[in-house]
Amino acid sequence: MGAVTLARWQFAITTVYHFFFVPLTLGLSVFVAILETLYVVTGKEVYKRMTLFWGKLFIINFILGVVTGLVQEFQFGMNWSEYSRFVGDIFGAPLAIEALLAFFLESTFLGVWIFGWDRLSKKAHAATIWLVAIGSNLSALWILIANSFMQQPRGYELVRDAAGNVIRAQMTSFADLVFNPNVWVQFPHVLASGIVTAAFFVIGISAYHLFKKSKDGQAYRLSLKYSVIYGFIGILLVILIGHSQMQHIVRIQPMKVASAEAIWNTENPASLSLFTIGDEKERKDIFAIKIPYLVSVLAYNSLEGEIKGINQLQEEYEQKYGPGDYVPPVAVSYWSFRIMVGAGILMLLLSIYLLIYVIKDKFEFKPWVYKALLFAIALPYLANSAGWILTEVGRQPWLVYGLLKTTDGVSPYTAVSTGEVLFSLITFGILYGILMVVDVYLLKKYALAGTSEIDKENDL
Amino acid sequence: MDLNTVWFILIAVLFVGYFFLEGFDFGVGMLVPFLGKNDTERRVIINSVGTFWDGNEVWLITAGGAMFAAFPNWYATLFSGFYPALVLMLVGLIIRGVAFEFRSKDKSPQWRNIWDWLLAVGSFVPALLWGVAMTNIWRGVPINEDMTYVGGFFNLLNPFALLGGVTTLFIFLLHGALFLNLKTEGEISARAKVAAQRLWLPAIILFLAYILASYFQTNILLTMGINPGVIPIFAVMALFFSYFLIKKNRPGWAFIFTGITIAFTTFTIFIAIFPNVMISSLNPEWNLNIYNAASSPYTLKIMSIVALIFLPIVLAYQIWSYYIFKKRISTKSKLEY
Numbered sequence: 001m002g003a004v005t006l007a008r009w010q011f012a013i014t015t016v017y018h019f020f021f022v023p024l025t026l027g028l029s030v031f032v033a034i035l036e037t038l039y040v041v042t043g044k045e046v047y048k049r050m051t052l053f054w055g056k057l058f059i060i061n062f063i064l065g066v067v068t069g070l071v072q073e074f075q076f077g078m079n080w081s082e083y084s085r086f087v088g089d090i091f092g093a094p095l096a097i098e099a100l101l102a103f104f105l106e107s108t109f110l111g112v113w114i115f116g117w118d119r120l121s122k123k124a125h126a127a128t129i130w131l132v133a134i135g136s137n138l139s140a141l142w143i144l145i146a147n148s149f150m151q152q153p154r155g156y157e158l159v160r161d162a163a164g165n166v167i168r169a170q171m172t173s174f175a176d177l178v179f180n181p182n183v184w185v186q187f188p189h190v191l192a193s194g195i196v197t198a199a200f201f202v203i204g205i206s207a208y209h210l211f212k213k214s215k216d217g218q219a220y221r222l223s224l225k226y227s228v229i230y231g232f233i234g235i236l237l238v239i240l241i242g243h244s245q246m247q248h249i250v251r252i253q254p255m256k257v258a259s260a261e262a263i264w265n266t267e268n269p270a271s272l273s274l275f276t277i278g279d280e281k282e283r284k285d286i287f288a289i290k291i292p293y294l295v296s297v298l299a300y301n302s303l304e305g306e307i308k309g310i311n312q313l314q315e316e317y318e319q320k321y322g323p324g325d326y327v328p329p330v331a332v333s334y335w336s337f338r339i340m341v342g343a344g345i346l347m348l349l350l351s352i353y354l355l356i357y358v359i360k361d362k363f364e365f366k367p368w369v370y371k372a373l374l375f376a377i378a379l380p381y382l383a384n385s386a387g388w389i390l391t392e393v394g395r396q397p398w399l400v401y402g403l404l405k406t407t408d409g410v411s412p413y414t415a416v417s418t419g420e421v422l423f424s425l426i427t428f429g430i431l432y433g434i435l436m437v438v439d440v441y442l443l444k445k446y447a448l449a450g451t452s453e454i455d456k457e458n459d460l
Numbered sequence: 461m462d463l464n465t466v467w468f469i470l471i472a473v474l475f476v477g478y479f480f481l482e483g484f485d486f487g488v489g490m491l492v493p494f495l496g497k498n499d500t501e502r503r504v505i506i507n508s509v510g511t512f513w514d515g516n517e518v519w520l521i522t523a524g525g526a527m528f529a530a531f532p533n534w535y536a537t538l539f540s541g542f543y544p545a546l547v548l549m550l551v552g553l554i555i556r557g558v559a560f561e562f563r564s565k566d567k568s569p570q571w572r573n574i575w576d577w578l579l580a581v582g583s584f585v586p587a588l589l590w591g592v593a594m595t596n597i598w599r600g601v602p603i604n605e606d607m608t609y610v611g612g613f614f615n616l617l618n619p620f621a622l623l624g625g626v627t628t629l630f631i632f633l634l635h636g637a638l639f640l641n642l643k644t645e646g647e648i649s650a651r652a653k654v655a656a657q658r659l660w661l662p663a664i665i666l667f668l669a670y671i672l673a674s675y676f677q678t679n680i681l682l683t684m685g686i687n688p689g690v691i692p693i694f695a696v697m698a699l700f701f702s703y704f705l706i707k708k709n710r711p712g713w714a715f716i717f718t719g720i721t722i723a724f725t726t727f728t729i730f731i732a733i734f735p736n737v738m739i740s741s742l743n744p745e746w747n748l749n750i751y752n753a754a755s756s757p758y759t760l761k762i763m764s765i766v767a768l769i770f771l772p773i774v775l776a777y778q779i780w781s782y783y784i785f786k787k788r789i790s791t792k793s794k795l796e797y
Contacts, residue, residue: 016563060561060562063558063562067558070520070553070554072515073524075541079540081539081540084535084536085536088529088533088535089755091761092525092527093529093762094469095529096766097523099522100770104518108518109512109777109781111511112784114510116784170755170759171758174762176756207689229475316761391554412608414608415537415540420547428559431554431555435554442562442565442566
């Protein structure tokens with residue numbers, strides 16, 4: 001394997017791993033803040049127990065997001081130094097702003113929140129968790145502003161050297177960078193997926209305790225009720241915004257849509273594949289089940305509408321950008337898209353089912369439902385990872401769409417040898433693997449211990 | 461003063477803030493297994509920095525982000541060039557961050573002991589490597605005409621850089637011991653004071669040796685002359701006087717003085733390399749400086765406005781958080797970590 005492949009694997013592994021922890025942080029910070037606000041407003045002790053319980057799980061999850069975020073901050077320079085030189089003028093700004101506006105806020109006030117129960121007034125203490133929640137969700141905004149530049153470059157000009165070669169991209173409008181249309185479909189989609197991740201996390205654990213008839217049933221009934229409502233709102237938003245996002249991507253990156261749908265040749269109207277086994281080399285279906293019209297309907301809200309095929313786009317790009325392979329890995333794009341959407345639909349159905357119960361204050365389910373809800377904790381994680389894989393793999397061979405290819409962004413071998421990349425890949429791989437085991441162990445332990453054990457653990 | 465210079469100063473300030481703040485939590489982290497005789501004592505030591513360490517670390521993330529935004533070529537050359545060292549540093553930072561959070565979340569003594577040592581090692585590695593990295597930046601490293609580091613890993617481990625590493629290690633240990641002396645009560649505080657007194661001598665010897673070596677290994681004579689000026693002299697004097705402050709039971713002042721040493725030494729290095737940001741040992745023409753490494757004037761302007769608004773706000777609430785938790789911690793305090 002070459003250095004580029006290794007660097008890509010490292011980025012993929014460290015980033016997907018980082019994003020295991022981030023969505024839960026985004027959604028659960030807000031959820032805990034709501035609970036503590038309820039405590040302050042109503043004065044009921046049950047809300048404090050819920051705040052402490054979900055807050056503890058929040059912290060165990062949060063820390064891994066923080067430490068894996070360190071790698072994210074530096075690995076652009078480490079493995080992708082040519083990329084950093086090329087886009088630093090634009091891409092560095094939102095990263096620095098993210099640290100200044102968001103990371104300081106969330107980490108400083110999380111420290112105050114954890115240690116400040118006796119030092120601050122109730123209201124001030126509740127305010128600190130809101131600041132953590134705002135900080136976390138603001139960090140998502142700025143990193144997605146950065147990512148959106150890679151998806152749909154805006155507000156830039158290209159700088160050329162004396163020989164006329166492009167050497168870097170330079171910012172011409174900060175407003176265009178921030179108000180990139182891609183940001184405003186991607187950011188709400190990610191926020192909503194954070195809500196869903198937190199909701200299903202809370203639903204699964206609450207259902208477990210209700211099933212086991214643990215002490216403090218009231219806390220779990222309330223948790224279940226609020227999380228079902230929270231999750232229902234979240235999944236509706238995810239799907240509706242995701243739909244707009246796909247309509248946006250049809251226009252800005254048609255190749256991503258063509259490969260996500262495995263549409264080899266231009267179709268009008270385009271049918272939606274439910275299941276395709278294809279031949280990527282020959283670019284044809286071996287076996288496929290399709291629903292006619294559906295992609296056109298989804299993309300254009302009309303029975304007519306052209307979806308360009310992979311072959312036609314490849315020809316078009318060769319004329320525009322010169323010879324080369326402009327087709328992303330089709331199987332990866334196609335299946336990640338289906339995993340994301342499939343998990344999303346399952347979550348929608350589950351939310352509707354649960355909502356019917358909890359709004360009538362019914363918390364008794366058949367045994368298999370409890371079990372299913374525990375496993376359903378995994379659904380948002382599948383969807384989140386698959387969504388990012390589609391976003392990033394579907395953009396290939398581009399690193400910055402239309403401007404810089406992935407192979408041109410990697411650090412030169414004179415600075416970073418293949419052996420060094422291999423070393424870091426293995427190091428981070430092992431370390432991350434161990435940390436995952438420890439983190440899941442602690443999450444499980446504290447989740448099972450329940451709300452009544454929280455204070456005991458503190459007074460060791 | 462142009463914006464390139466402003467951003468050079470700002471990044472220097474971010475690193476000064478980072479070394480001053482995380483310097484003491486590195487020190488405290490390393491001292492945990494040595495100064496805490498039992499579990500409760502170790503918890504007191506860890507809790508003394510528990511509220512602050514994460515906020516302290518954001519100074520580094522911000523410094524990294526600021527380098528990326530203001531001087532992309534500096535960011536790219538430095539982090540691709542010092543690659544294996546940076547991997548080790550990140551591993552250290554990851555382990556210690558997790559150790560803070562996880563160590564008291566299980567009652568098993570083995571579990572806690574392992575995390576205590578991981579916290580110590582995870583603090584040791586970056587405390588050492590920061591000295592190595594800063595020294596190499598000062599000394600100059602092989603950088604070719606494409607701004608690419610071509611020296612390999614072992615080039616970074618030259619004797620001068622290693623001396624720099626051991627020096628930061630001991631100064632951070634001393635800084636951390638003084639923080640503990642200041643922030644805890646009773647026996648732990650007394651033990652921290654003894655540790656500080658013992659750490660002072662090796663720290664100042666290493667520091668003086670490092671300064672001496674810098675006259676042979678760097679451009680300091682050319683840029684600053686035999687008398688390097690007020691800032692480096694204050695750095696030495698502050699470390700010198702900290703001893704008497706420790707003896708006179710003035711841990712707060714002693715801590716501020718070791719902080720001055722850290723801050724002024726960092727400033728000295730930045731002043732010495734200015735206007736360069738990475739010095740090429742192969743050819744001075746291949747140096748990266750605040751112009752050829754910089755972003756466009758437009759980006760620097762935008763970033764200046766953002767920094768002008770938000771840096772004071774950040775400073776205000778971080779100082780507030782230190783103020784809220786100014787009380788000393790003892791074995792009787794409510795411990796979270």
